[in-house]
Amino acid sequence: MTVAAGTVPRPERSIDIYRRALTWLETHLPGGWSVSSDRPRSPAAPNRLLVTAPDGDSVSFAIVASKGVLSGDVARIAAELSDSDRGFVCAHYLSEPVRRQLDGHGISYADATGNVSLVADRPAIWVRNRGADADPWRGPGRPSGVLTGEPSERVVRALADHAGQMSVPELIKLSGASTGAAYRVVEVLFERELVSRLPRGPITEVRWEHMLRAWAADRKPCPTRGFAAPAGLDELRARLAAADGALGYAVTGIGATDYATPVVLEVYADDVDAFAAALELRPVDGGADVVVATPWSSVVFDRMQHRDGLHCVAPSHAYADLVAGPFRHPDAAEYLLTTMTTDETSWRRAVRRAR
Incomplete structure (x- = not known):
């Protein structure tokens, strides 16, 4: 069973992406196994996922929830995990190339269409399910370079609310956006001439009025x-x-x-x-x-x-x-x-x- 386009709303908030992915994981867990997580303030996703075996032994995963994960993001995600930590990536959809890269790095994952992979040595578990082979929510000719989603909200707000030159690493700390997402949003802002930036250097100017207007026009209205x-x-x-x-x-x-x-x-x-x-x-x-x-x-x-x-x-x-x-x-x-x-x-x- 997989998600068909138009049958289920696309999850937008991090917590909704995590919940949808968790539903698929729970569906395919062996009998007697269970999952739990911490409870951060909604709409953020939890930080840790705990998978427990029937005998009470458990394994913990660091949760990485994102609307979209590109092939170029996987190496960064792997690098941000400590040597002793395991990762569990959640997204509304994970493409086949991205899933292969996550498998290659030993990172578990689940998306909202039913693609699931959970692997641990101790306690030993291997869960696998195949969901959609294409993003069911991606329409034809979907525009690129738009300021939508949580990373855009975080980056735009941080740039608007702070004055002075700012490096992208400083922006990442101020905004709370992930490294890859922050760089992508800055690239969009630069291409649309909403910010000025030195080559491989800091952001030197923010046209905050135009940036806020562009963000307001692009973003999806809240319910x-x-x-x-x-x-x-x-x-x-x-x-x-x-x-x-x-x-x-x-x-x-x-x-x-x-x-x-x-x-x-x-x-x-x-x-x-x-x-x-x-x-x-x-x-x-x-x-x-x-x-x-x-x-x-x-x-x-x-x-x-x-x-x-x-x-x-x-x-x-x-x-x-x-x-x-x-x-x-x-x-x-x-x-x-x-x-x-x-x-x-x-x-x-x-x-x-x-x-």
């Missing part, structure tokens, strides 16, 4: 759900301020600016159901005064600002949200852009270098 606040938005804001960030949220859109008092509160939430339940929000099909989005990446919670006691996305993220997507508001976007351009030092941080 949203509408709710009603029974006691009104003023009471809801007071409860959010009192929660002091314990609910895992970030206000975006007009509410993250001083453009105007919003009539609809637009929010990202780490767990939409838990957020709504804690605030006693009521789901509605129309006329919502609270719109809650599920973020593709935890980058929405990076470098947040605080306004009137509320946790809000960084100005760079608010601007991108106002430019395009479900929180679009052109007038507020231009207002915020003027504020950001007038005083970049109020929101862009200087790159700190180790001494």
